[in-house]
Amino acid sequence: MNIKKLNTIQTQKVEAGDKTKFQVLISPDEAPNFAMRRFIIDPGGSMPRHTNTVEHEQFVLNGNAEVSIGDKIYQVEKNDIVFIQAGKIHGYVNTGNQPFEFLCMVPNKEDIIKISG
Amino acid sequence: MNIKKLNTIQTQKVEAGDKTKFQVLISPDEAPNFAMRRFIIDPGGSMPRHTNTVEHEQFVLNGNAEVSIGDKIYQVEKNDIVFIQAGKIHGYVNTGNQPFEFLCMVPNKEDIIKISG
Numbered sequence: 713m714n715i716k717k718l719n720t721i722q723t724q725k726v727e728a729g730d731k732t733k734f735q736v737l738i739s740p741d742e743a744p745n746f747a748m749r750r751f752i753i754d755p756g757g758s759m760p761r762h763t764n765t766v767e768h769e770q771f772v773l774n775g776n777a778e779v780s781i782g783d784k785i786y787q788v789e790k791n792d793i794v795f796i797q798a799g800k801i802h803g804y805v806n807t808g809n810q811p812f813e814f815l816c817m818v819p820n821k822e823d824i825i826k827i828s829g
Numbered sequence: 830m831n832i833k834k835l836n837t838i839q840t841q842k843v844e845a846g847d848k849t850k851f852q853v854l855i856s857p858d859e860a861p862n863f864a865m866r867r868f869i870i871d872p873g874g875s876m877p878r879h880t881n882t883v884e885h886e887q888f889v890l891n892g893n894a895e896v897s898i899g900d901k902i903y904q905v906e907k908n909d910i911v912f913i914q915a916g917k918i919h920g921y922v923n924t925g926n927q928p929f930e931f932l933c934m935v936p937n938k939e940d941i942i943k944i945s946g
Contacts, residue, residue, distance in 0.1 A: 767861065
């Protein structure tokens with residue numbers, strides 16, 4: 713594939729999240745080194761604190777959230793860039809009245825996810 | 830770093846492009862596997878057809894452009910996903926009256942760029 717339209721891509725529920733869904737924009741089968749996904753956390757929704765064995769490179773497309781990374785808490789908004797090191801605990805709470813939407817790129821490596829607490 | 834604000838990141842001119850600049854959002858020194866950049870092609874601007882030795886994963890943030898990939902031409906707009914295989918010739922022409930802005934992720938590998946004819 714060379715071009716995809718965002719609204720043609722299937723949306724899936726994130727089981728561990730609350731009011732959270734995602735789309736795989738470029739899958740590990742389509743690209744040799746890393747994948748592109750889009751996450752949508754609806755107002756009132758959240759993703760619990762968890763760790764991944766792979767790093768995350770994220771770009772915020774819309775909305776507002778409180779993002780916890782390690783022992784720090786950040787207020788993030790549209791156009792913010794977020795980097796989460798491999799193994800670092802992190803979580804998200806939508807603090808606004810719009811969907812909190814972000815791209816999340818991850819390397820094509822096995823990812824073991826551990827939910828905290 | 831964990832969080833960056835887009836407007837705090839230095840903008841650099843793309844010498845091979847016309848009215849084109851870019852920002853390095855996450856550099857190869859900051860992340861182990863791939864880098865995140867943002868390109869901005871102003872109205873009337875373009876990037877000539879060229880090849881890279883690395884693939885590109887792109888997400889359109891704003892504007893409209895004609896993107897040529899190999900022997901095909903696509904009209905792309907905000908929220909489109911663009912994948913350009915390693916070695917595939919490609920180029921961009923801003924066809925709108927707004928800046929054409931896109932994220933471009935590339936693996937942390939040597940990239941040899943060849944401008945076409």
